[in-house]
Amino acid sequence: MMKRFVQVLAMTALVLPFAATAAEDTAYAFVAELTSEVGPRLAGSEAEARARVWAAQKLKAMGFQNVATEPFTMRGYVRGTDKARLTAPVVQHLAVTALDHSGSTPEQGIEGEVVYFATLDALKAAPEGSLAGKIAFVDHAIRPAQDGLGYGPYGQVRRAGPAIASRKGALGIVIRSVGTDSHRNPHTGVTSFPAGTAPIPAGAVSNPDADLIARLVAKGKTLRLALTLTGKSADNLPSGNVVGELPGRDPALPKILLACHLDSWDLGTGAIDDGAGCAIITAAALKAQSGGKPLRTIRVLLAGAEEIGGGGDEAYVKMHGNEPHALAMESDFGADRVWRVLTKLAPANAALGERVVAALGPMGIPLGKADPEGGADIEAIIAKQKLAMISLSQDGTHYFDLHHTPDDTLDKIDPAMLTQNVDVYAAVLGVVANEAGVIVPLE
């Protein structure tokens, strides 16, 4: 089997997956091709379908086996026209994006007085009905952090703010983008309206536009905003995961799962989110073969739907939730360097954890002090099987400069940093995919 595979490779002369440098080049070539020849690929769209076809072909060309596309359906969002402008005290166009699952405006848009809230708590404290006929603006700003710490609390402005504004009677809501840059590129993302809460039009403006609003408010001006967001949510859109394997020497042993997501937001081309992650895990899985076939099978999961409220992780569990897994790892935090490793292992696997840390020590990567987080593409399988966890933290200082914006494009990836990720994942695989002992589930 392997011999025939190598012959095929030699004939095509395109891929040399088992050489270290080639695996590194493979990662950059992967994300370059995905962003250029597929481009933006919103989950549930025709473009995501093209991405699946591309990914399945790519995995096969790279030497993965048992490559399969596993369809499911999901609730998605079909973007329409996104426009915003101040109409008082001055006409100024604003760079805006709809939040996915936003309510829709009519084609001609809506217009209302702006009610300014410095924080999400201030919005929560607004009296019921006080926003009737008005457009809420929430100015809560996320700041950079290496571990992306701010995305939890400040992301709540986007995730929860629109439903809160709806319950206060608002005509619509616009938030400061959940982003750390200062460019005229708004950050999209998902919001949600619980059952019983009417969806209202909900958008995010770029940070310079939010600064403008804040300056005018600080001068005591009354602002009016015209907002057009005509996109619509849609049920039962087709999506699908793509999986592939590099079989281990003992296929009966529980597998190592590496995950990323193939879908992307539609404003950019999904280079750092998460083309890079898919490039890293596939190249690392190949690189882990360079010293000979590992003991355990490595499976890659390129989830079809992560951004618009997930879906890929649950579809994976439906299909594979009863197969034995040893560990699941995900790469979905950009293309910057790995700076620490986090582990959560059963006491019986303490020595395994120490070997992982020892393998990463020479690469300048220490054991961190936090608990690992699973990541959206693997949290369902981790929860179902109570899997032990090892996660590699990428430097997220600049991640939220680009996250969910038109600026998420290939030029933002530093090939040397991408290579570092491949090397680090391969080093961890060198330990865990060769672990002969039982990798014990957590209690």
Next chain:
Amino acid sequence: MMKRFVQVLAMTALVLPFAATAAEDTAYAFVAELTSEVGPRLAGSEAEARARVWAAQKLKAMGFQNVATEPFTMRGYVRGTDKARLTAPVVQHLAVTALDHSGSTPEQGIEGEVVYFATLDALKAAPEGSLAGKIAFVDHAIRPAQDGLGYGPYGQVRRAGPAIASRKGALGIVIRSVGTDSHRNPHTGVTSFPAGTAPIPAGAVSNPDADLIARLVAKGKTLRLALTLTGKSADNLPSGNVVGELPGRDPALPKILLACHLDSWDLGTGAIDDGAGCAIITAAALKAQSGGKPLRTIRVLLAGAEEIGGGGDEAYVKMHGNEPHALAMESDFGADRVWRVLTKLAPANAALGERVVAALGPMGIPLGKADPEGGADIEAIIAKQKLAMISLSQDGTHYFDLHHTPDDTLDKIDPAMLTQNVDVYAAVLGVVANEAGVIVPLE
């Protein structure tokens, strides 16, 4: 007169123009208010008219005298819909802007095969008629330089490329933005079609989009592009200069003219181009009064039309070309620090030049080795009166990251750098506006 003026100031308690720190605050407040409360102000538009009203009021409030608005008419451009997308080998939306004076497409746009040119010279070398029915793409990229050196040659792609493509029979042309950033913000600017050359639709895509085109071309793909640019040129649009003076102790002496331009491109809010310049010259003129009224009158010219092919400088010469001027200086290269001074003085004024250099030495600003350039707002008066020249070079390393883009917004200005400019201009004024001897025209 002065006493009454100071009383008015004390009553309003808003401006303290003659204190050094207040003059520095004045500069930032000036550009903050202009960009926030007027916003984008394309020459010839209703917004530029609002900017004139604002500027005249502002100059009066700052203490300038003889404040006047001096109307003229000009050829401008009314932006329409700007859209571009690749339709083959993959559908990808591109961030595009029309170049001003671009030809117009129909509402439904045009579509054609892309013909790739790595350089403007390659476009020039294309056989006549070889572009019939096709859309030219020119990939020539400008690189950063402290003195903005690349803008001359690489700006030619924008200024001259469209007319060349038209003469080769092209349906339209798209260029790589003349910009040094890597964001999804295209750089607009003016192009021109000489008499006898038919205007064709002409746009610029952002650098990441140009990278995408280049990658697909490098892979041997045939690209098709759909382009919608519906804006139109228009003649006899109303514009106007705003002038004001701080009279010197001897009003009979030739004046010192400080210039900037009040109009801006419409994609951003004209913070660094050229709100900052207007802020710098007005604040510096005030600061130059802090040690007592200078000998010579300082006049400020806030030109109404610079971007779309000029106009303000010629209107100034029509109105004021026969009044005696000693020197003209301009600030129109962003808000970064002044790093050198350039002089071109008659031999009789060698000592004056030495005193200017001596005044700037303690500020870390040496005499540069190049000839000064007048700048678009003063070149007509310099040419007519053969004025001696002193120019202050701002650091332009990052200027073309923002130039003519949606990203030209207030947040890009570092207040400390703006203050440095004010201080440096004021130091030069301290010498030249107090020069009792004749400042001799050049031969």
